Amino acid sequence: xxxxxxxxxxxxxxxxxxxxxxxxxxxxxxxxxxxxxxxxxxxxxxxxxxxxxxxxxxxxxxxxxxxxxxxxxxxxxxxxxxxxxxxxxxxxxxxxxxxxxxxxxxxxxxxxxxxxxxxxxxxxxxxxxxxxxxxxxxxxxxxxxxxxxxxxxxxxxxxxxxxxxxxxxxxxxxxxxxxxxxxxxxxxxxxxxxxxxxxxxxxxxxxxxxxxxxxxxxxxxxxxxxxxxxxxxxxxxxxxxxxxxxxxxxxxxxxxxxxxxxxxxxxxxxxxxxxxxxxxxxxxxxxxxxxxxxxxxxxxxxxxxxxxxxxxxxxxxxxxxxxxxxxxxxxxxxxxxxxxxxxxxxxxxxxxxxxxxxxxxxxxxxxxxxxxxxxxxxxxxxxxxxxxxxxxxxxxxxxxxxxxxxxxxxxxxxxxxxxxxxxxxxxxxxxxxxxxxxxxxxxxxxxxxxxxxxxxxxxxxxxxxxxxxxxxxxxxxxxxxxxxxxxxxxxxxxxxxxxxxxxxxxxxxxxxxxxxxxxxxxxxxxxxxxxxxxxxxxxxxxxxxxxxxxxxxxxxxxxxxxxxxxxxxxxxxxxxxxxxxxxxxx
RNA sequence: GGUCCCGUAGCUCAGUUGGAUAGAGCACCAGAUUCCUAAUCUGGGGGUCGCAGGUUCGAAUCCUGCCGGGAUCACCA
Numbered sequence: 111x112x113x114x115x116x117x118x119x120x121x122x123x124x125x126x127x128x129x130x131x132x133x134x135x136x137x138x139x140x141x142x143x144x145x146x147x148x149x150x151x152x153x154x155x156x157x158x159x160x161x162x163x164x165x166x167x168x169x170x171x172x173x174x175x176x177x178x179x180x181x182x183x184x185x186x187x188x189x190x191x192x193x194x195x196x197x198x199x200x201x202x203x204x205x206x207x208x209x210x211x212x213x214x215x216x217x218x219x220x221x222x223x224x225x226x227x228x229x230x231x232x233x234x235x236x237x238x239x240x241x242x243x244x245x246x247x248x249x250x251x252x253x254x255x256x257x258x259x260x261x262x263x264x265x266x267x268x269x270x271x272x273x274x275x276x277x278x279x280x281x282x283x284x285x286x287x288x289x290x291x292x293x294x295x296x297x298x299x300x301x302x303x304x305x306x307x308x309x310x311x312x313x314x315x316x317x318x319x320x321x322x323x324x325x326x327x328x329x330x331x332x333x334x335x336x337x338x339x340x341x342x343x344x345x346x347x348x349x350x351x352x353x354x355x356x357x358x359x360x361x362x363x364x365x366x367x368x369x370x371x372x373x374x375x376x377x378x379x380x381x382x383x384x385x386x387x388x389x390x391x392x393x394x395x396x397x398x399x400x401x402x403x404x405x406x407x408x409x410x411x412x413x414x415x416x417x418x419x420x421x422x423x424x425x426x427x428x429x430x431x432x433x434x435x436x437x438x439x440x441x442x443x444x445x446x447x448x449x450x451x452x453x454x455x456x457x458x459x460x461x462x463x464x465x466x467x468x469x470x471x472x473x474x475x476x477x478x479x480x481x482x483x484x485x486x487x488x489x490x491x492x493x494x495x496x497x498x499x500x501x502x503x504x505x506x507x508x509x510x511x512x513x514x515x516x517x518x519x520x521x522x523x524x525x526x527x528x529x530x531x532x533x534x535x536x537x538x539x540x541x542x543x544x545x546x547x548x549x550x551x552x553x554x555x556x557x558x559x560x561x562x563x564x565x566x567x568x569x570x571x572x573x574x575x576x577x578x579x580x581x582x583x584x585x586x587x588x589x590x591x592x593x594x595x596x597x598x599x600x601x602x603x604x605x606x607x608x609x610x611x612x613x614x615x616x617x618x619x620x621x622x623x624x625x626x627x628x629x630x631x632x633x634x635x636x637x638x639x640x641x642x643x644x645x646x647x648x649x650x651x652x653x654x655x656x657x658x659x660x661x662x663x664x665x666x667x668x669x670x671x672x673x674x675x676x677x678x679x680x681x682x683x684x685x686x687x688x689x690x691x692x693x694x695x696x
Numbered sequence: 697g698g699u700c701c702c703g704u705a706g707c708u709c710a711g712u713u714g715g716a717u718a719g720a721g722c723a724c725c726a727g728a729u730u731c732c733u734a735a736u737c738u739g740g741g742g743g744u745c746g747c748a749g750g751u752u753c754g755a756a757u758c759c760u761g762c763c764g765g766g767a768u769c770a771c772c773a
Contacts, residue, residue, distance in 0.1 A: 142714095144714095144715085146712060146715090148715095149711095149716065149718090149719095150716070150717080157716090159714090162754085166753085172753070195716070196715085196716045196754095197716080197754070198753080199716065242773070279773060281773095282772075282773055283772075284772085284773065373773095401770095402770055405697080405698070405769055405770075406698050410769095410770080410771095412771095414770085415770095418771085429698070429769095430699095430769095433770060433771070435771095442771075442772090442773095443772070443773050446773095467767095468700095468701080468766085468767050468768085469767070469768070470767095470768085470773095471699085471700045471767055471768055472700070472767080472768040472769055473768090474700070475699075475700080495700080495701070497702085497767080498766085498767080538709090539708095539709075540709090542700095542701055543702065543709080544701095544702080544767095546708075554735095556735065556736095557722095557735080557737095558721075558722065560721085562735075563721095563735090563736095566733085566735060566736080569733080569735095570733065570735095570736090573732070577732070615712090622712065622713085625713085626713070630710090631710095631712090634709095634710060634711095634720090637710095637721090638710095638720085641720085641721095644737065645736090645737065647732080647733090647736075647737080648728085648734085648736060649737085650732070651728070651729070651736095651737075652728080652731095654731065657731075658732060696733080
């Protein structure tokens with residue numbers, strides 16, 4: 111149950127009544143009316159701006175209109191009172207009995223708490239990671255991987271039909287380099303002395319197993335053979351091994367894909383989809399032959415002005431038109447990506463999400479332009495750029511040099527701190543802000559560390575719910591309490607009410623996070639919820655009567671167990687969206 | 697030089713798609729443990745929301761122009 115939607119519907123009914131009575135204009139715009147928690151909880155439980163938004167058109171002062179709306183609202187059973195404040199806000203206070211409904215909803219076995227149908231089954235494709243299949247995942251891929259996966263989980267939870275896809279860049283020159291590097295390792299595995307890895311090939315040791323595997327597969331058939339004979343075989347073979355390795359790395363982070371889409375498949379089908387896409391766009395008048403101006407202010411030394419095949423990206427919001435063919439006539443990466451996105455559109459997705467690294471920020475406009483052009487603006491493309499992660503150890507930057515091959519792999523990070531920590535920290539920040547990841551800090555067991563803090567709240571609840579008290583309450587299993595049989599009206603302490611109110615926000619947070627494609631909102635909410643729990647927990651230090659286990663009072667203890675159960679359910683649910691495991695013991 | 701992102705407390709960051717007196721954590725200061733986990737909690741000080749205009753009942757939030765930081769800039773992927 112979404113509290114704000116619930117009362118939003120109430121409010122809407124009241125406003126429609128007023129419209130029928132002629133108080134509001136027949137065409138009054140109700141879409142700007144919001145129903146949300148007031149900033150200051152002292153104002154009440156729910157606030158609406160309805161009177162302020164609608165007053166002008168109704169020819170009334172906001173406060174006068176508010177009086178009329180309040181009359182309607184106060185007729186509702188769940189509303190204790192409605193006040194008018196400031197320029198015309200209406201603050202509603204919910205009856206205390208209403209809060210019990212929240213707890214019952216949270217623990218209702220017939221529905222999933224927090225799940226939303228806001229997505230209405232709409233098909234969404236989340237493309238993320240898409241790292242080149244030329245080596246293991248390194249730490250730079252980590253954030254996008256976690257972000258994309260959490261976003262997919264979030265959208266799924268919010269009622270979208272989500273597909274997670276990995277685009278394999280297996281068609282460019284880099285996979286030929288991979289094949290040559292693997293071939294060299296193959297010769298090495300055959301016992302040849304290969305010396306230093308030549309400039310331009312991948313030096314990493316991770317290719318040694320590929321070399322050995324190639325010996326098993328091919329024998330010495332390709333020793334001394336000309337490159338044109340072995341290159342295609344070695345390319346396919348090593349890409350496949352690299353993808354296996356990448357899948358393993360992702361698995362370690364608790365990430366799985368629904369689909370892997372090969373760039374090469376665009377060219378190798380019955381029809382070449384890249385040519386086909388270009389032909390289609392040409393027919394639509396989206397393509398011309400022309401020359402581009404050099405970049406303003408910074409003319410590259412080797413600027414070669416020539417005629418190119420160009421997409422009219424500027425007609426769709428881009429800054430310049432974009433080249434589809436290289437000097438040698440082959441397709442640009444962008445051309446392939448256009449064909450790929452056309453394929454996504456044709457598969458019937460109504461929303462596309464691309465999760466990219468910061469180095470692709472310059473790519474956003476052209477891709478949006480392409481999707482607009484190809485879908486006649488019917489398909490939305492949202493590009494989420496994940497900014498850089500700065501690795502630190504004890505506050506000092508961790509040095510990395512990709513050139514020497516000594517970069518830090520994703521697997522090393524996961525092995526050191528654990529997938530749950532990596533995931534939570536990466537999600538405890540907006541995707542478009544850069545992030546510091548300090549190996550020491552993220553493993554601290556203190557409130558300094560948000561992962562720990564939230565996990566600890568869950569473990570604390572677990573310690574109560576699974577406590578056996580044979581002397582106090584023989585036969586009572588707090589983890590098995592049936593909420594509908596408890597007297598929830600006993601939860602009347604202000605601290606308890608605050609906790610329930612915090613719980614009540616959860617469904618709304620889920621919807622907001624899903625609508626904005628911002629999973630970090632879930633992480634921050636969980637931190638706040640954990641904080642409220644710890645606060646209330648410690649009230650029991652000075653006031654023993656507030657402890658969750660109320661000695662000698664089975665009814666109060668039962669009601670509080672329901673509250674704890676609802677909080678634990680919410681924490682576990684939110685962590686589930688983030689792909690983090692709730693722990694029961696620390 | 698163009699484009700995109702960022703700029704909020706000493707530091708790291710939230711900020712409910714335009715709402716009321718702008719919030720957390722860290723750090724600093726002062727406190728709480730016969731008690732369900734003190735791995736926690738309570739209180740305190742700390743702000744020109746980068747700057748200047750504009751839009752309106754109302755702006756940290758939207759628009760324009762500046763300033764500062766980062767990423768990126770035909771033909772690589």
